[in-house]
Structure formats: structure tokens, C-alpha cells
Amino acid sequence: MSTTHTTTPSSLGPLTLVATDGTLSGLYPPGHRRMPGLAALGAREDAAFGPVVEQLQEYFAGQRTEFSLPLRLDGTPFQQRVWRDLTAVPYGQTRSYAQVAAPYGTGHEVLRAIGAAIAANPVLIIVPCHRVVAADGSLKGYAAGLERKRQLLEHEGALITPARMF
Numbered sequence: 550m551s552t553t554h555t556t557t558p559s560s561l562g563p564l565t566l567v568a569t570d571g572t573l574s575g576l577y578p579p580g581h582r583r584m585p586g587l588a589a590l591g592a593r594e595d596a597a598f599g600p601v602v603e604q605l606q607e608y609f610a611g612q613r614t615e616f617s618l619p620l621r622l623d624g625t626p627f628q629q630r631v632w633r634d635l636t637a638v639p640y641g642q643t644r645s646y647a648q649v650a651a652p653y654g655t656g657h658e659v660l661r662a663i664g665a666a667i668a669a670n671p672v673l674i675i676v677p678c679h680r681v682v683a684a685d686g687s688l689k690g691y692a693a694g695l696e697r698k699r700q701l702l703e704h705e706g707a708l709i710t711p712a713r714m715f
Contacts, residue, residue: 552591557602560609560704561697564674565590566598572621573601576672578693583669608674609704614640616675624669631666638680641705645684668692680707 551570556563559578567575567590577584600618607613622632631649638644650663670678673693679701683689688708691698702708 552589553594553597554590555593555595555598555602557598557605559605561693561700564605566601567591568594568597569621569623571597572619573598573675574621574623574671576601576674578673578697580697581673581693583671583692605674611704614705618675620672620675622671622676624666624671627662628666628669631663632670632672632676632678635667635670635676635678635681638677640677641707643680643682643686643702643707646681646689647684649681664690674701677701680705 552567552574554565554567554575556565558564562579565575565577565581565584566573567577567585575585575590604613604616604618608616622629624632634649634652638649646660646663646667649667650659653659653663667678667681668690670676670692673679679691679698682702688695688698688702699708
């Protein structure tokens with residue numbers, strides 16, 4: 550198994566991109582709480598990430614609302630199913646944790662499991678866990694911090710802050 554990485558600028562700050570055997574397996578904004586240590590990122594290889602960088606640039610320029618990239622999402626079958634479900638949340642929209650959890654059942658334990666799976670998402674932005682909010686619309690939980698979650702939702706027009714209302 551070969552792991553490589555690069556960084557690319559964004560409006561969130563430099564994004565660290567990781568590929569395993571040539572397929573995107575990690576996307577980490579600055580301050581990401583679960584970003585692996587530098588030794589786990591492998592060698593730096595900028596050229597291998599061309600399509601990923603291009604699509605991210607288009608997204609941040611407001612020219613892309615969906616990603617079409619192969620992903621290697623290492624996780625449990627449950628996590629992979631939740632991450633797949635997150636990719637169905639449309640650009641510019643949000644879902645509550647309860648709405649995401651609904652297909653899996655009800656109850657506090659289900660919500661906790663959904664929250665844990667979302668928190669373990671290794672490919673932020675592309676698997677849009679930033680689109681999941683609390684039932685009252687408030688921002689809860691984001692591995693790269695709530696300020697970056699707010700920035701992404703504002704970028705997509707899914708969050709209107711008082712400053713943007715005037």
C-alpha cells in the first residue's frame with residue numbers, strides 16, 4: 550500500500566490531500582482534529598492530485614456543486630454507508646442529524662452512532678459532513694472546527710449569518 554500527499558490552497562487555508570494507492574483517501578483542512586501525523590501521510594507527490602485540486606478549485610470558485618472523484622474511504626461498513634448517504638445531501642442544503650439517522654432507526658444510540666460516523670469522515674468537503682446541523686439549525690460538531698463549517702455553509706448559501714442579511 551502506497552500513501553502520498555500534497556497540500557493545496559483554499560479559502561479555508563491549506564488543505565492536506567492524501568491518496569492511498571493513487572486514490573483520494575483523506576482531505577484535511579487546517580486544524581482538523583483527526584488528521585494523521587506527517588509520517589502517516591507518505592511522500593509528497595503534487596502531480597498525482599491534479600483532478601482533486603482542479604475540482605476543489607472549481608468548488609471554491611463557485612463553479613462546482615458536486616464532486617466526481619474516485620474515493621478510498623476506509624472505515625466500517627456502517628461508516629461507509631453513512632458517508633455514502635452524506636454525498637446525497639445536495640449542495641446548498643442541510644440535514645439534521647436526526648434526518649440523516651432516520652433510515653437507521655430511532656433513539657439516542659442511533660444518533661450517537663451517526664454522529665460518530667460523521668466525525669470519522671476522512672474526506673471532508675467532498676463527503677459533505679459540513680451539511681449536517683443540529684435539529685434547530687445550529688452548528689454542531691465538525692472535525693475542522695465550527696468556524697470552517699460555517700464558512701463552507703455560507704459558501705454554499707446554506708447558512709445566512711446576520712452580516713449577510715443586510
